[in-house]
Amino acid sequence: MQKGSSARFTRPEHVGIELVAVAYRSRSFPVHIHDQYVVGAVENGAEELDVNGTSHVVGKGDMITLNPGQAHSNRSLGSDLLQYRVFYLPPELVATYTGRCDLRFDAPSRTDALDVHRFLQLHRWFELGTGDRLEQESALAEIIDIAFDAAVRPMRENRLPEAVRSARGYIDEHFRESFGLDELAEAAGVSKFHLARSFTLAHGLSPFAYRTQRRIHEARRMLLAGAPLADIAADLGFSDQSHLTRQFQSIVGISPARYREQ
Known part of the structure; x- marks a missing residue:
């Protein structure tokens, strides 16, 4: 690893994917392949992707979209630090979401500011290691939607x-x-x-967000009925009392204790 370079890998608990956030200076990789779909976004700097003998410059705000088994080489360009975030999506996992085994990207990169912004948000969220199975699976469905766009609408x-x-x-x-x-x-x-x-x-609302709303609505009813906060958290599937309090405050605007007092 070059001085000043880094690569941080994350493997979420509930979905079978791997993700990486990298920062490289003057780094190049020889021709290689991945078994997975490679879906990424460049946060800073630029790199050159050589795919099937054709060079593509991918810079800040661009997405990287490579197919499984697609031979390519890549190298950083210029003096700026190259930073990008990538999801490695197993084809069989993508197929379970889309019902299709034939999905292929037409090009190794594309530009879409809104998609890149949301993609980076989801990548950072997965790095935190939070979320239960439904939340992580819903986030992965959104990533697949962003990655394949019209092909799987x-x-x-x-x-x-x-x-x-x-x-x-x-x-x-x-x-x-x-x-x-x-x-x-x-x-x-x-x-x-x-x-x-x-x-x-x-x-x-996503299915996860809708389930959270239903849980919070029931928490409000249980609070007014006098149920202890710890019992409410356990009954409604929250990981602990603090988790319930955070979710409650984000949706209702005040803490469960203050809600009950009013």
């Missing part, structure tokens, strides 16, 4: 509204429990990628 099928209703009903019934997108998708009868995206389009 759900068809406007007549069954999707019914699927969303089924998923919402499942959450309404099981919001106290720990579950992931697999259970929701099975209940709805569609792929988990389609479900995650369609649910968010229909309700303006």
